[in-house]
Structures are given as structure tokens and as C-alpha cells.
Amino acid sequence: MDPIVILQAGVATGTVLLFATLGEVLAExxxxxxxxxxxxxxxxxxxxxxxxxxxxxxxxxxxxxxxVSGLLSQIHAFIAVTLQADQVVSGLAxxxxxxxxxxxxxxxxxxxxxxxxxxxxSVPLLSEIPILGPIFFAKQSVLVYIGYLMVPLAWxxxxxxxxGLHLRAVGEYPAAADALGINVFRLRYAYVLAGGMLAGLxxxxxxxxxxxxxxxxxxxxxxxxxxxxxxxxxxxxxxxAAVGSYAFGALRRLILDIQAPLTLFGVNNPFYYNPYLxxxxxxxxxxxxxxxxxxxxxxxIRKRLGAPAALGEPYIRGERGK
Amino acid sequence: MAESTLTKPRGAWRIRLxxxxxxxxxxxxxxxxxxxxxxxxxxxxxxxxxxxGNPFVSYxxxxxxxxxxxxxxxxxxxxxxxxxxxxxxxxxxxxxKLWNIGAEGQFxxxxxxxxxxxxxxxxxxxxxxxxxxxxxxxxxxxxxxxxGFIPGYLxxxxxxxxxxxxxxxxxxxxxxxNFWIFGVWTEGGFQMSPKFPKGAELPRLSDFASSxxxxxxxxxxxxxxxxxxxxxxxxxxxxxxxxxxxxxxIGDNPQAARYAGINIVRNTVxxxxxxxxxxxxxxxxxxxxVVRRLQTAPIAAGYGFTGIIVAWLAKLNPLVIIxxxxxxxxxxxxxxxxxxxxxxxxxxxxxxxCLIASDFLLRYRIRIVKVGEE
Numbered sequence: 001m002d003p004i005v006i007l008q009a010g011v012a013t014g015t016v017l018l019f020a021t022l023g024e025v026l027a028e029x030x031x032x033x034x035x036x037x038x039x040x041x042x043x044x045x046x047x048x049x050x051x052x053x054x055x056x057x058x059x060x061x062x063x064x065x066x067x068v069s070g071l072l073s074q075i076h077a078f079i080a081v082t083l084q085a086d087q088v089v090s091g092l093a094x095x096x097x098x099x100x101x102x103x104x105x106x107x108x109x110x111x112x113x114x115x116x117x118x119x120x121x122s123v124p125l126l127s128e129i130p131i132l133g134p135i136f137f138a139k140q141s142v143l144v145y146i147g148y149l150m151v152p153l154a155w156x157x158x159x160x161x162x163x164g165l166h167l168r169a170v171g172e173y174p175a176a177a178d179a180l181g182i183n184v185f186r187l188r189y190a191y192v193l194a195g196g197m198l199a200g201l202x203x204x205x206x207x208x209x210x211x212x213x214x215x216x217x218x219x220x221x222x223x224x225x226x227x228x229x230x231x232x233x234x235x236x237x238x239x240x241a242a243v244g245s246y247a248f249g250a251l252r253r254l255i256l257d258i259q260a261p262l263t264l265f266g267v268n269n270p271f272y273y274n275p276y277l278x279x280x281x282x283x284x285x286x287x288x289x290x291x292x293x294x295x296x297x298x299x300x301i302r303k304r305l306g307a308p309a310a311l312g313e314p315y316i317r318g319e320r321g322k
Numbered sequence: 323m324a325e326s327t328l329t330k331p332r333g334a335w336r337i338r339l340x341x342x343x344x345x346x347x348x349x350x351x352x353x354x355x356x357x358x359x360x361x362x363x364x365x366x367x368x369x370x371x372x373x374x375g376n377p378f379v380s381y382x383x384x385x386x387x388x389x390x391x392x393x394x395x396x397x398x399x400x401x402x403x404x405x406x407x408x409x410x411x412x413x414x415x416x417x418x419k420l421w422n423i424g425a426e427g428q429f430x431x432x433x434x435x436x437x438x439x440x441x442x443x444x445x446x447x448x449x450x451x452x453x454x455x456x457x458x459x460x461x462x463x464x465x466x467x468x469x470g471f472i473p474g475y476l477x478x479x480x481x482x483x484x485x486x487x488x489x490x491x492x493x494x495x496x497x498x499x500n501f502w503i504f505g506v507w508t509e510g511g512f513q514m515s516p517k518f519p520k521g522a523e524l525p526r527l528s529d530f531a532s533s534x535x536x537x538x539x540x541x542x543x544x545x546x547x548x549x550x551x552x553x554x555x556x557x558x559x560x561x562x563x564x565x566x567x568x569x570x571x572i573g574d575n576p577q578a579a580r581y582a583g584i585n586i587v588r589n590t591v592x593x594x595x596x597x598x599x600x601x602x603x604x605x606x607x608x609x610x611x612v613v614r615r616l617q618t619a620p621i622a623a624g625y626g627f628t629g630i631i632v633a634w635l636a637k638l639n640p641l642v643i644i645x646x647x648x649x650x651x652x653x654x655x656x657x658x659x660x661x662x663x664x665x666x667x668x669x670x671x672x673x674x675x676c677l678i679a680s681d682f683l684l685r686y687r688i689r690i691v692k693v694g695e696e
Contacts (some may be wrong), residue, residue, distance in 0.1 A: 035485065039671075075675060083682040088421050088485065089634060090678045096627065096671030104373055104665025216664075222493050229486040276505030281495040286490040293482045301481065 006253045007135045014249025015147040016041075016205045020227035021234065022154055027073075029091060029158060030191035031171040031310040035091025036076050038201050038224025039098020044069040045202025045219045046102040050210075052115045058208045062118065062143075065199040065204035072098055073196020077189045084314035093121055095224070098158040099217060106210025109214040118142050118209045141209040143201075147242075154238035171308035174315040184315050198273050199224065222286065229289045233296040236308065244292070250284060255281040326663040330639040340687045351684055355456060358680035362673040366459060368667060369672075380660055387659065388652030394539040396527065397573065400612060402644075402651030403542075406549035407604030408629025409647055410556055414636040415597040417560060418573045422594060424473060424488025426626025427495035432602025433609040434499050435465030437616040440522045441507045447519040459548070459606055466602015468494065469597040474594025478587040484594070494520075494678045498623050503616055514617035524611035545607025549644070552600055556640040601626060624667070628654065630669060631674045 020037050027034045044065035052061030072094065079090040120141045127137040137146070158164040167186060169177035174184045189275055206219055213219075226248060234241035258264070259271040271277050300306060336415040346354075368375030388398045407426040416420035436458040439445055444461075445454060469491055476482035500513075507515040528542035572579040572586055580586060605621065613620045632650050636642035650670070657666030 052674070079675070079679050083679055085678050085681050086687075089674070090422065092630060093671060093674035093678055096631070097668065097675055098671070100664055100668025100671040101369065104369060104662045107373075107662035165323065225486060225489050229483070229490070232483060232486070258496055273465050274505070279501035279504070282497045283494045286493040289490045290476070290482070290487045293486060294476060294480050297481045 001257055001264075003135050005280070006257055007250055008138065008140075009253040010250025011136060011246050012144050013210050013252050014246035015141075015144045015243035016202045016210055016223060017227050017230060017248055018151070018242055019198045019205060020224060021230045021236055021245055022150060023195035023202070024239060025154070025158075025234065025236050025241055026167070026191045026198070026225055027165050027195035028231055028311055029171045029308055030188045031174060031308055031313065031315070032077070032080050032188050032192050033074050033087045033091060033312045034073065034080075034094070034192060034195055035228060035240075036073065036094025036098060036224075037195075037224065037227050038222065039095035039102075039200035040069040040072050040196050040222055041203035041206070041220045041224045041227075042099075042102045042217065043072055043098045044200030045207040046106040046109065046203070046214060047200070048204035049112070049115065049207040049214045050106065050109055051132035052208060053109075053112050056116060057067050058116055060206060061115075062201065062204045065200040067200075069200025069203065070193050073192050074189070076211070076243045077192040080314065080319045081188045081192070085229040087312050087314075089231060103216055106214050106216065110216065112214070115208075115212070117212055118205075140203075143205045143209050149241040158238065158241055161297045162210075171310055174310050174313075178315070178317065186287070188315075199227075202227070204282060226285060226289050229293055231309075232293045235296070237299060248288070248310060249286060253287055255284055327377075335690055335692055338492065338689045338691045340689060341592045342685060342687055346684045351637070352692040353681050354679065354680045355637075358676040359635070359673055361680075362412055362669065362676040366665070366669040366672050371669065373662065375661075375665075378667065383660065384656035387656035393539055394655070396542045397441075398648060398652045398655050399513070399542045399546060401655045402647040403545045403549050403611070404604045404608045404625040404643055405550060405628050405632055405647040405654075406546075407607065407649050408507075408601050408625050409624075409632035409636065409643045410549075410552055410629075410640055411466075411597040411600035412419050412605070412629045412633035413643060414556060414560070414569070414600070415593055418472070418476070418569045418589065418593050418622050418631055419576075419636050420590060420593055420597075421485045422467065422470065422488050422597045423472065423630060424491050424626070425629045425647060426622065426624065427488070427492035428598040428601035429605040429608070429626050430460035430467040430492070430495040430499055430622050431469040431598075432466035432605030433613075433616065434495075434502065434605070434608035435602065435623045436609050437507075438461040440518050441502075441616065447521070449519075449521050451521045451523075451525075455524065455544075455610070458522060458610055462602045462606025462609075463599045464602070466605060469601035469602070470598015474591040474598075477594070478590040487633060499616065499618055499621070503618065507616060515616060517615045518610065519528060522610060523614055524607060526611070532574070535655075540614075543607070543611035545604075545611040547602055552603065553640040553644055556600075560640065567572070581682055586608075596689070601629070628670060631670050634674060659689060 020041055024034060024037055047068040048061040048065035051064040052058045055061065076090050076094045079085045080087045118141050122139050123137040127133040148256050157169060166177065166182050169182060170184050170187045178184050201221065207214060230241060230244045233244050242308055258281065259275070262272055263269055271281065341343045341389045351539045363381065370377040370380055387394060389395055408429055412422060413426045439458045439461050445457060472491060473484040473487040477484040503513055505513055509516045520583065522542040527537040531538040560569065568579065568589060571582065572584060572589060578588065604625065608621060609616060629652055631693050632643060632646050652665050653669065
């Protein structure tokens with residue numbers, strides 16, 4: 001129950017959510033709601049793990065996961081962008097397909113034993129900083145550091161670059177973007193692809209770093225859905241997405257650690273003496289997601305913030321008012 | 323779209339898309355759906371072949387193991403029963419464009435509610451079936467409705483996305499049931515409750531084998547009657563009642579519904595609760611008719627997610643849901659013995675992908691035309 005340890009592990013666990021959430025922020029900013037995150041993460045985790053077994057190199061596993069999840073995301077892009085179908089059902093279908101294919105191809109992987117994982121290291125100097133050093137920069141996986149870099153990059157890209165402006169235009173007012181010569185369809189495909197690759201990276205982060213291995217559907221355990229919820233909480237902003245992801249990571253770790261000590265705040269630890277109370281702890285991340293959504297929606301209403309205006313709407317050329 | 327390729331030389335062939343102005347005919351929409359399922363089975367077969375299986379053997383096996391004899395047909399109907407109810411639950415919510423994907427959790431809570439009557443115990447074990455079953459049904463219905471009410475209320479009151487909230491409640495429902503079967507109602511430390519007394523079981527056909535020998539060994543239970551009755555009632559609500567008209571109008575055109583003075587907030591809560599209630603009855607029927615004790619794995623088996631696909635394939639029509647559920651019951655029943663074990667789930671997912679993609683053919687007419695000869 002050392003708070004530093006919980007936060008340190010929380011940052012690592014939260015990196016999974018961070019990648020998936022950032023990916024979904026990009027897709028949704030372009031106007032495409034992709035509910036297939038859970039399926040893409042699962043297939044990413046499975047691919048990363050099995051390719052690493054086959055090649056012995058976790059980096060190849062990681063890139064393979066990104067490619068496979070990216071390919072899967074293009075099914076959704078085709079249905080949502082080209083066929084203009086309902087994005088909710090299509091995303092749901094993608095999750096089912098991703099889950100099913102991962103289960104079929106991942107058969108037997110759970111008994112595969114150990115593989116070489118993504119390297120972990122401490123950052124010199126930075127890890128010496130009191131409190132923050134051990135939490136953020138000591139013995140973290142290289143993926144965690146990649147996550148740190150990605151947040152400011154994504155924020156700068158979306159808010160302060162020309163392609164980022166195009167991205168926002170396509171998500172807010174695709175007809176205007178089209179009139180300016182921006183290829184709405186191509187950009188939406190591209191950002192759904194980016195979202196899929198990041199979801200795959202999130203999956204790889206699970207199976208190659210945070211909780212190594214393949215545990216069928218329990219590998220992700222709904223984290224893809226939590227990521228979709230976090231995007232709303234984050235109000236489509238990468239920095240808020242990072243805060244939410246790390247907080248959820250810490251919560252997941254706290255749930256594990258709180259069951260270990262004999263006493264808690266000077267009294268007998270009820271979770272130690274009645275292990276089945278742990279089921280209530282297991283509910284917490286999911287219950288928190290709902291609470292966070294309630295808080296986030298109220299805030300959004302108060303500040304008049306909203307989703308990208310064209311989110312979930314297919315863009316049809318020549319149709320008025322779109 | 324038609325103007326986009328005007329620069330092409332005259333005489334070149336190209337594909338032109340025309341939006342269909344009229345509703346597609348029933349025959350066309352059935353044909354497209356069947357075509358989508360066939361394409362899905364072919365794609366699924368390719369994956370099965372890719373992992374070293376034989377798709378023909380798998381599919382023939384599925385057909386034989388689910389429709390091959392009266393006994394297995396009866397088992398198929400047993401698997402279809404919970405799917406009918408969860409698909410009805412999804413269909414009524416989807417009709418209003420409320421994306422309740424929490425039928426799984428509502429189903430689980432319904433099973434828990436019905437079990438609580440037996441295990442708490444609310445009614446003593448020697449209670450007559452005529453009292454036990456109605457009370458258990460009401461409990462399942464009530465718990466399911468409560469579990470559907472939560473995302474409905476959060477959506478109506480705080481504009482919380484019901485997709486995420488209903489899905490999160492699935493995980494909470496599983497933990498909730500686990501708590502009770504581990505901590506409170508455990509049978510000798512195993513992860514299940516004691517078996518229900520006779521009075522708390524839904525009768526099976528085989529229970530009547532002493533008077534009608536033909537029913538010997540048939541497992542189909544009275545839960546099927548719940549499913550059929552619910553489908554008929556729901557059909558009347560959706561297509562023949564004023565409330566159903568409101569629900570359809572909100573789903574098709576919320577703006578117009580608002581101008582017409584229809585209370586969207588109230589309907590959101592009501593429809594989500596009704597959806598949850600249907601799934602909850604499904605949970606009750608499964609726990610009282612098949613499992614006959616509270617246990618997580620056979621209850622949280624994904625019926626809520628299969629219900630989504632069935633509802634979509636049936637075009638949200640309550641009566642069509644019944645035969646479609648039987649087909650999916652067959653897939654799940656036979657799929658239990660097929661290796662690798664994820665195949666039924668994968669095929670279900672691929673079917674939904676093909677279905678949603680095929681909707682395009684119902685919205686557009688595809689013509690191959692010569693440029694300049696339009």
C-alpha cells in the first residue's frame with residue numbers, strides 16, 4: 001500500500017488506456033465514432049503476443065499489432081465512411097469480429113509461457129526527482145515513455161498545425177472542409193487507421209508490458225470501452241485524456257493492493273478478511289466510468305462544450321446542411 | 323456523386339450510385355440479408371481454413387448437431403429461448419435509436435433477481451410452482467428493468483451516453499453475481515449456489531413424458547412461452563399502439579417527435595426499463611429453466627450480445643426475431659463442440675459486419691453505365 005508504488009504502477013497500467021483513448025480522440029475528431037476499440041485492442045494484444053513468441057522480438061510484435069489492428073479498423077472506415085452506414089452498429093460489429101478472431105487465432109496462446117517483453121529502464125537525472133521521479137521515470141517500460149511523448153505531440157498536432165486544423169474541420173463541418181479542397185473521405189480513413197493502430201499499440205502494451213500474456217477476453221476486460229468513455233470525459237482533448245487514463249490506471253492498481261494488508265487505517269482490513277468483498281472493488285473502474293461520464297456531461301453542458309459537430313454523421317457529398 | 327467522374331472519357335464504363343427513393347421491397351431486403359449471411363459464412367470459412375480447420379466439415383457439423391434430430395432440435399430451441407428475449411430487449415431500444423448494449427447485464431441481473439427469491443429465501447423451498455414461478459418472473463423482470471432504468475435515467479437526465487453506461491453495467495452485474503455466489507449463497511465453497519427446489523423450476527417437455535411418451539428427453543422448457551408471448555405483445559406495442567408509434571417516430575425523426583409534443587425524456591426512461599425488463603425475464607427463464615441454480619459462467623454467456631445481432635438481422639421486427647433466434651441458437655449449441663472455441667463468436671461478429679455493410683444495397687441502386695449515355 002505504498003502510494004508511490006501504486007501511482008508508478010498506475011502510470012504503467014494507464015498507458016494502455018492512454019494509447020486507446022488518444023486513438024479514439026483522433027478518430028472522433030475526424031467525425032467517425034469507432035466503438036470497435038475493445039475488439040481492436042484485443043486483436044492487438046493477441047497479435048503482439050503471438051508474433052513475439054514466433055520472432056522472439058517484442059518490437060516486431062508491437063508493430064505487427066499496430067498493423068493488424070489498423071487493418072481491422074479499415075473495415076469500420078469502409079462501412080462508416082464509404083457505405084455511410086450506422087457507425088454505432090458498425091463499431092459494435094467490429095468489436096465482436098475483433099473479439100471472435102482473437103479467440104480463434106489466440107487458441108492455445110494462454111499456455112505459451114513467457115516471452116521477451118518490451119524493455120524497461122529508468123531515466124537518468126529525471127528519476128532522481130523526489131516523488132515525481134520514482135512515479136514517472138523509474139523502471140518504466142519504454143512504452144510508458146512513448147506515451148509521455150505522444151500526449152504533447154497529439155495536443156500540438158490537433159491544435160496548432162495545419163493538418164490538425166484540417167482534422168478538426170473534417171469533424172466539425174465536413175461540407176466546408178470539402179469546399180476548401182480537403183479530401184474528407186481520405187482524411188477520415190486515415191484517422192480511423194491512426195485510431196486503430198493506437199488501439200493495437202494499447203493492446204500490445206497489455207500483452208508485452210503491463211500484464212504479459214494472453215488471457216482470452218479477460219486480457220482487455222472492457223478497457224476498450226472505458227477508453228471510449230474516457231474520450232467523452234476528456235472532451236476530445238489529449239491532455240485531459242492522459243490525466244483520465246493515468247487516474248484509471250492508478251485505480252486499477254489500488255484495487256489490487258488494497259486487498260493485501262492486514263490492517264487498513266488502523267482497523268482490520270475487511271477486504272483481507274472477507275476476500276469476496278473484492279468483487280465490489282472489481283466493480284469500481286466500471287462504476288467510476290459511469291460517474292466520470294455524468295460529471296463530464298454536466299461540465300460539457302455548463303461550458304457549452306460538445307462533441308465534434310459531425311461526430312457519427314456520414315458525409316454525403318451534395319447533401320444540404322451537412 | 324454522379325458528377326464526380328465527368329472528366330472521364332466518353333464511352334468508359336463506370337459504376338453509378340442512385341439513392342433509392344422508395345422503400346425497398348420485402349423480397350429485396352430479405353434477399354440482401356440472406357446474401358449477407360452467406361457472405362459472412364464464406365468469410366468465416368476462410369478464417370477457419372486459415373487456422374487449419376475444414377469449413378465444410380464445421381458447417382455440416384453445426385447443421386447436424388443442431389437440427390439433426392428431435393432431441394438436438396429441442397436443445398437448439400433451449401439455446402434460442404434466452405436469445406429471443408434479449409433480442410426483443412435490443413429491438414425495442416434500437417427502434418428508438420437508444421443503443422442499449424447492456425442486455426447482457428440486464429439478463430444477468432434478472433437471473434439474480436429470480437434466484438434471490440429462492441436463495442434469500444423470500445419464499446420457502448416447499449412453495450408451490452404456481453406461486454414460485456410468477457414471483458420469480460416478477461423479480462427477474464423487476465431487476466432487469468432496474469438495470470435498464472439506470473442508463474435510461476442517466477441519458478434522459480444528464481445526457482450520459484447510454485452505450486458506455488449500459489456496457490459498464492454489464493461488468494458490474496457479473497461482479498455482483500460473483501459476490502453472491504462466492505460470499506453468500508455458495509454451495510460448499512464452489513462458485514455456484516445450491517440447486518433450486520422442484521417448485522422453482524420451469525417445467526420441461528420431458529416432465530410430461532409419463533403421460534405423453536413422445537416428450538421423453540426433450541429439454542425445451544416453458545421459458546419459450548415467455549419469449550413467444552413477449553414477441554407477440556411487443557409486435558402489438560410497436561406496430562399497433564399509440565406508444566409504439568411515438569417510439570418509432572422518435573427513432574426515425576426526433577425533431578418531428580419533439581414538435582409533435584412527444585415526451586422524449588419520459589420515453590427514453592420507459593423504453594430502457596422495458597428493454598431491461600425483457601432481458602431480465604430472459605435471465606429468469608434461463609436460471610429457472612436450464613441452469614436451475616445461480617452460477618456465473620452459464621448465465622453470463624454472451625446472450626445479450628447475440629441479441630444485438632439477432633435484433634439487427636430481424637430488422638427489429640419482434641416476430642421475425644423468433645426464427646432468427648433459433649438459427650443463432652443452433653450456432654451456439656453446435657459451436658460449443660467446435661475447435662477452436664471462438665468460432666461461433668467470430669461468425670456472429672462477421673455476420674453483423676456483413677449485415678451492416680449490406681444495408682448500403684437497400685439505400686442505393688448500383689448501375690453500371692457508359693459515360694455520356696445517361
